[in-house]
Amino acid sequence: MMRLAVRTLRFRKGGFIATFVAVVFGTAIVMACGGLMETGIRSNVEPSRLAGAPIVVTGKQSHLRPGAEDATPLPERVGVPASLVAKIRSVEGVSAAIGDLTFPAIAPDVAEGHNWSSARLAPYRLTSGHAPADGQVVTGPGHRPGDRVTFLINGEPAHLVVSGVAAGPAGHAFFSDRDAAQLAGRPGRFADIGVLVASGTDIDAVKDRLQALDANITVSTGVDRGTAEHPGTEAQRTALIAIAGSFGGIATMTMMFVVASTLALSAQHREREFALLRGIGTTPGQVRRMILGESLLVSIPAVLLGCVPGIFLGRFLFDQLGSHGVASPVVEFSQGPIPFAAGAGAAVLAAIGAALIAARKSAKIRPLEALMEASLQRKWFSWVRLLFGLLFLGGGLALLIVTATVMSGPLAGATAGPSVLCWAIGVALLGPFWTKAVLLVLRWPVQALTGVNGRLAILNVSARSVAMSAAAMPVMLAVGISTANLYMQTTQVHAASEAFTRDLRADAVLVSPAGLSLKLLDQVRSVPGVASASAFVRSTGVIDEPRNAPFDEEGAPLLGVNAQGHDGTAPVRLTGGSLTGLTGSTVALPDYVASKIGRRIGSEITMTLGDGTAVKLRVVATFAAERGYETIILPAELVAAHTTDGLTKQILVRSDPGTDVRPALTKLAAAHPGVQVADRDALVASNIEDLQTQAWINYMLVGMLIAYTAVSVVNTLVSTTLRRRREFALQRLTGSTRTQVLRMLTTESTLIALTGILLGTLVALACLLPYAATVSTTALPTGPLWIYLVIITTATLLTFTSTLLPATTTLRHSPTQPTHTD
Amino acid sequence: MRRKQEIVSRTEHSVVLHDVRRVYGRGSNAVTALDGISIAFARGTFTAIMGPSGSGKSTFLHCAAGLDRPTSGSVTIDDQPLAELNERRLTELRRERIGFVFQSFNLLPALTVWQNVCLPQELDGRRPQRAAVRAVLDRVGLGDRHKNRPGELSGGQQQRVAIARALVARPAVIFADEPTGALDTQTAADVLELLREPVRSQGQTVVMVTHDPVAASYADQVVFLADGVLAGSLTAPTAEQVADRMTHLGARSKLSMAVAR
């Protein structure tokens, strides 16, 4: 049967192009996702500054809330207690243990400062000069001993003298141990501890012994040490794995869907051929093997071809994720044989699965069907189909109700996303029914507008409503899925920024990546026209006690602000207490959270902050917050002290009514290197950055889905049109001019596009209306209209070109020679 | 499961139908296409089946050739009752002992003439006998067109390729449904000669449906069908005799319809 498959393929290349393209795409995307996932799992961050230490001990970057199942990743560097150094030294096999301090220290070519003793961990070697005493620093080449260098540390300039120059990884400066301890600002804690062993020691054995010291430390060797230098990579790693997983899953499913539909279509169009084969003595098993053979012959070269873009696509996606802050740029992209196998395997499996489904049907064809003229109307209805169609529609309805009633805020996407798929599949399964319904509506206006040709087209599509539905359904899928997903994004981003801006009362923001000092805050407050100013720090934490706080394992967003009165800048509407006492160990809670955990003003809660420190906090205020956008408000100093860099990077300023304080602030900022003045919009923009990133990932996903569904739209329409060659020839013989045939087809395409767009829009609305009602204050989705216009224009153009182009080519032949090849 | 062509049959009938009924559809719109037909075709004979349109000729042929299963009654080919066979075994029996020439759409468009003719043998897992294929193609006058695809041939040429395909496997019976229906007189004569020749030379059995009295006159006997039942036969018919009978049958058929109304 393989030979027959080869011969058929050679003859019918066209019919298999869509399958081929779908498999090439699918392989590339699945492989790229596999690469992303592998990168996430491996998280290869080459150790550089700690490369000289075979073992690195760090704090555990996650926190298990009492009673919770999953640990919450901690976004800030946890660090290790200084007392651990002595304990590590006494472990058998350890020759030295060196505590490492890390803090931001900004100067030309320098980003981080460290204690000089940790220079051994790279190791750095002095090329000139000597070790730093207090007030001195060792830098990389580019300075000379004796130079004076100004660093920005904690928002303040610090002047130091270069005592020596050391060769080693760039970007780091070394301070005396005493200076470093003071600048790092976390007494009694190291960022990490580098462990040296005598050569020939069994590193794994030492690692096990170290791990046994303390359950709250992480002991890394080999490539894992890189994450100790860049603690943020852990959270990004989880994000990368999650994105690659969901992206890859959807890609695989879409590939199966498209490959199955292209193969099914080509099998359906060759029913007579299969029947003839059966008639001249081909057994059902042989027909099945032939179809399977064909799909393997198509998919295997396609898989091989798909691997080429797959390699580049993975790297491209990773770079994109990196530049949007989702993936850490220090992580190396790695794509080994596993993603290759996954991509190739998924594609081949998809093709085989799809071929088996198509073959099962084709093998059942009775030989007699070869003798019948292909009938216009295939029986489409079956009880199984009705059952599944209703099940999917029911599922869509259930998800709609859940979205509208149970879900809150940003979480609504979790049910709204799948609901559109349910609606779309349900509608597609019962396609002919919906198509007929739409045709009934469209019938009169089209007939009135287009006259004779319109009537012929209407007759045509009504007589062929099953075929018509087969053509309109891919259009419906593409329009429905893309409209729903894209507007879910815009609605969500809009709602989130609304929720933030509604209460934001700042008029200007001071920003510095190197940190803003308390002194600067005081200076800002004394600028004439400034009503109030407050630091603004973000992090993530966990409410440990009471245990029923309404946050998931992602943790609760923390916001640090200064104590302030009614004229403050904090983006909240107080409902109880005040923020004047927000100092020390205090907290302000959203109403919903407070009532959920049964705490009121004056009572206490226990929280774990971003770096794993547990604190007891007294509730001083409660405030109203949009459901799903709840943030916990803490004193700015408390939040900043428990972040990796310990910096306040934003100061919010509110001016007296009618005054513009920005010129004065700009003047003030000019005196402080690195400080910039931004307006309210910049703050809003930076607040929704996370959302934008999330949205961007979804755009990428949706883009892929659209491209895929477009393949199936084009494939369906082109092959259906080509199959109607004989019909067109007959029309021309009975007196239709070429233009008339084309005009009839144009009307048909219009109907197909209209039906697809109408049904797709309905499907999208079924998902968007409850979604918008949940995440925002109105039921209407928000977002630019042009997105919808682009979607429907593209759908229409695709429909027209894939019908009219092949028809034009067909009509070029003389009608007296209807081909025998169909 | 190699060829069983050599097996010598005990009876002299290749195809035997016994009380075959075929009803299409169910309930109120049931159509009885064949209403209890019993007939046997002797080895080495050429039979034409005739009857007015809608009298059940095609249905008869499909049931006899194992392409369709009768609602009741039995069909036996070379002493093998077809009802006992599952779909795969039935297909294999068709491949080994039956050749079929359809009215149209006989050839796979993807294959060349040569490949189309060889296909049944390949399906059977045998190497095509090149000499035999060439001989058959020469006999149907297409020896020089064996590299062409069906799309490049005329209707008569395609029909001749289909006959070559049926002949090359040397089946016990060849069934043909209006093989000359779409052909001009001269081409039709060529095709009929091709069908008659192996009956004489190799003792093959041929059953052919036609509505053309001239075509029927090539056969050894003509069997008439009307409204799903046998309506007599003629041996060594001439075209005039057949045409005469047909007019008669047509009138009767119209009459019965009028009565039914």
Ligand SMILES: Nc1ncnc2c1ncn2[C@@H]1O[C@H](COP(=O)(O)OP(=O)(O)O)[C@@H](O)[C@H]1O
């Ligand atoms: N697949 C079918 N379904 C229902 N009725 C059929 C089918 N095939 C044939 N018939 C009916 O059976 C009768 C005999 O048909 P057929 O054998 O094709 O006649 P003939 O070949 O002599 O013209 C006709 O009345 C026809 O309408």
Ligand SMILES: [Mg+2]
């Ligand atoms: Mg017939």
